[in-house]
Amino acid sequence: MYIEQWKYIADYHTHTCFSHGRGTVDDNVRAALARGLTTIGIADHGPANWWNVGIKRIADFERLIEEVWRARRRFPEIQILAGVEANIISYDGELDVPEAVQEQLDQVLVGFHTMIIPKSWGDGLRFIRLSLAARLGERRFSEAKRAHTQALIAAIQRYRIFAVTHPGLRIAIDSEALAKVCAMRQTALEINARHGLASPELIRHAAGCGVRFILSSDAHRPEEVGRLEPAEAAARAAGLTVEQIINVRELPEA
Numbered sequence: 069m070y071i072e073q074w075k076y077i078a079d080y081h082t083h084t085c086f087s088h089g090r091g092t093v094d095d096n097v098r099a100a101l102a103r104g105l106t107t108i109g110i111a112d113h114g115p116a117n118w119w120n121v122g123i124k125r126i127a128d129f130e131r132l133i134e135e136v137w138r139a140r141r142r143f144p145e146i147q148i149l150a151g152v153e154a155n156i157i158s159y160d161g162e163l164d165v166p167e168a169v170q171e172q173l174d175q176v177l178v179g180f181h182t183m184i185i186p187k188s189w190g191d192g193l194r195f196i197r198l199s200l201a202a203r204l205g206e207r208r209f210s211e212a213k214r215a216h217t218q219a220l221i222a223a224i225q226r227y228r229i230f231a232v233t234h235p236g237l238r239i240a241i242d243s244e245a246l247a248k249v250c251a252m253r254q255t256a257l258e259i260n261a262r263h264g265l266a267s268p269e270l271i272r273h274a275a276g277c278g279v280r281f282i283l284s285s286d287a288h289r290p291e292e293v294g295r296l297e298p299a300e301a302a303a304r305a306a307g308l309t310v311e312q313i314i315n316v317r318e319l320p321e322a
C-alpha cells in the first residue's frame with residue numbers, strides 16, 4: 069500500500085527568549101531553515117502568564133516586531149511571522165494583548181492556559197470555583213466545560229485569531245462546539261507535537277465540522293523547531309488528509 073509522504077512547510081508556534089523559550093528569533097529561524105520550512109512563526113506567550121513565563125510588558129511586542137524585521141533582512145529566503153500565543157483572561161473572551169498590538173502582529177494564536185492573571189477577581193474566582201467543582205461529578209464537570217468553551221468561543225468571535233493552540237489541554241473543552249465556530253471564523257485548530265493530547269476522537273469530531281488544522285512543535289528550544297512528527301502521527305491516526313492541514317503538503321511519489 070502506498071502511504072503518502074508529508075512535507076512540513078511551516079511551524080507557526082515557536083517560543084523565543086521574549087517569553088520563556090531558550091533561543092532568539094534568529095536561532096529559531098536558522099533551525100526552521102535547517103528543517104526545510106518556508107515559514108516560521110514566533111508565538112511567544114502573552115503577558116498574563118505567571119512567573120515571567122510570558123512577554124513581560126506590552127511594549128516588548130515592539131521589540132519582538134523589530135527583531136523579526138531584522139531577521140527578515142538577514143534571512144530573506146524564509147517567511148518570518150511575528151506573533152503571540154495570547155491568553156484568555158475573562159469569561160467574555162478578552163485576550164491579554166490589546167487589539168492595537170494584535171493588529172501589528174502577523175498572527176494571533178490563542179491558548180487557554182491555567183496559570184494566568186485574570187482580568188478581574190470575579191473571573192479568577194469563577195475559574196477556581198468551576199475548576200474545583202468540575203471534580204465533583206458529571207453535572208459540575210459539564211458546567212465548567214460549557215463555561216470554558218464559551219469563553220474560548222467568545223474570543224474567537226471577538227478577534228481575528230489564526231489558530232487555537234492545544235485545545236483541551238488541562239481544561240476540558242467541547243471540541244465540536246469549538247470546531248463549528250472555528251470553521252465559521254476560519255480559525256484553525258492546532259495539533260500540538262509537544263503536548264500530544266489531541267485524541268483521534270477530538271480531531272475527527274472537529275474535522276467533521278469542516279475546520280482546518282495546523283501541526284505545531286510548540287518549540288521552547290531551537291532544536292525543537294519543525295519537529296512535527298508526533299502531531300503528524302495524531303493527525304494520521306484520526307484519518308486527516310493533507311487538504312485539511314494548512315502547513316503540510318504531499319511529497320510527490322518517488
Ligand SMILES: [Zn+2]
Nearest residue numbers: 153179233234
Ligand atoms: Zn500553550
Ligand SMILES: [Zn+2]
Nearest residue numbers: 081083153286
Ligand atoms: Zn506555546
